[in-house]
Amino acid sequence: MKLTKNQKIAYSKVEAGKQYKLAEASELLKEISYTKFDASVDIDVRLGVDPRKANQMVRGVVTLPHGTGKSVRVLVLCTPDKEAEAQAAGAEFVGLDEYVDKIKNGWTDIDVIICTPNVMAKVGALGRVLGPRGLMPNPKTGTVTMEVGKAVEEVKAGKIDFKVDKFGIVHTSVGKISFTPQQIEENTREFMRTIMKLKPSAAKGTYVKSVFLSTTMSPGLAIEPKSID
Numbered sequence: 001m002k003l004t005k006n007q008k009i010a011y012s013k014v015e016a017g018k019q020y021k022l023a024e025a026s027e028l029l030k031e032i033s034y035t036k037f038d039a040s041v042d043i044d045v046r047l048g049v050d051p052r053k054a055n056q057m058v059r060g061v062v063t064l065p066h067g068t069g070k071s072v073r074v075l076v077l078c079t080p081d082k083e084a085e086a087q088a089a090g091a092e093f094v095g096l097d098e099y100v101d102k103i104k105n106g107w108t109d110i111d112v113i114i115c116t117p118n119v120m121a122k123v124g125a126l127g128r129v130l131g132p133r134g135l136m137p138n139p140k141t142g143t144v145t146m147e148v149g150k151a152v153e154e155v156k157a158g159k160i161d162f163k164v165d166k167f168g169i170v171h172t173s174v175g176k177i178s179f180t181p182q183q184i185e186e187n188t189r190e191f192m193r194t195i196m197k198l199k200p201s202a203a204k205g206t207y208v209k210s211v212f213l214s215t216t217m218s219p220g221l222a223i224e225p226k227s228i229d
Contacts, residue, residue, distance in 0.1 A: 006034035007217075014219045021227035022188060025213050026181040032218045033177045038069070039216035040173040041184055045195060046209040051164045055202040058170065059163035061141050062194040066183040067158030069176030070111070074155055075099060076148050077115040077123055077137075086114075089152035096122065103129055110135070114143045114151045168209075170195065177215050188213065192228045 010032035020028065033039055049056040075093040076086035077100070086094045093099060093110065096119060103126050113130065115123050115137045123130075123137060130136040137143040141161035145151050162172045174187040192211070199207050211228065214220040 004034075010034060011219055014221065017222075019222045019224040022185055022223055023181070023227070025221040025223055026184040026188070028221060029184065029213060029215060029218065030177060030181060033215040035177070035215070035217050037216075039177045039218075040070075041175045041177060041179065041187075042214050042216070043170075043172060043174050043188060043191060044210075044212045044214070044220070045170045045192070046211075047164055047168050047170065047195075047203070048206045048209050049164060049168055049200060049203045051166055051168055053202065056200045057164065058195070058198050058200065059140065059161070060194055060198045061159055061161040062191050063154065064158040064160065064174060064187040065190055066175060066179060066187050068160060068173055069179060070173070072111045072155055073109070074152050075110045075113045076152065077113060077119050078148055079116065079118060082116055082146075082148050085149040086152060089149040090156055091148075091152045100126065108133055108135060112143065112155050113137050114145070114148055114155070116146055116148060117144055120144060174213075184213075188223075189228060 013028065013032050029041060047058060049058055051057055074091045076082070076091045077096050078086060078094070079096065083094050091114070100122050106129065108129065113135050127136060142151055142154065160172060162170050164170050172191070174191050175184050195208070208225050211223040211225055212220040213223055
């Protein structure tokens with residue numbers, strides 16, 4: 001891999017093998033990110049769980065205090081009596097049959113889908129398209145609900161859902177590089193607090209094995225887990 005001049009400078013600022021305190025890493029990230037666009041700040045948490053076992057699955061939702069920095073496009077699938085509530089809360093797309101047909105034909109130009117329980121039969125048929133893209137509504141994450149207005153507002157305010165992958169890693173974004181170091185730090189702390197609360201009782205040994213923060217194009221920074229508590 002050939003490094004650009006900027007990447008070489010970025011890598012030279014990162015100490016190999018060092019675990020950074022969260023506050024220090026939040027500042028350093030801003031120094032080593034050279035993208036022209038507002039890159040995402042990503043977190044990778046390796047957990048000591050076996051996700052193949054149902055009693056060690058780690059999945060949850062968290063509302064980041066400073067939001068994600070992303071504008072989230074929301075589709076609400078509901079019956080006509082709920083459409084006005086969804087629109088008032090700021091959903092970009094609201095309806096049912098026309099959107100079900102569009103999705104069947106491959107349209108997925110959205111970030112989150114919220115639906116009411118009474119339309120789940122129609123939404124369930126879209127599993128083939130929505131499942132692999134992580135767009136399937138789920139009561140556990142609050143995206144299958146009669147309170148569609150509240151759900152839209154929460155998603156817009158920075159509520160994200162996450163789950164551990166088959167390798168035992170949770171990967172998500174906790175902000176943008178345009179955030180202040182303090183905002184990055186506070187969002188990361190809130191996310192890690194949620195991860196700690198979700199520790200399965202069946203998980204043995206070290207629960208949080210490693211934590212890395214990075215941006216879209218930057219080297220990853222290892223975070224000292226103790227500095228996050």
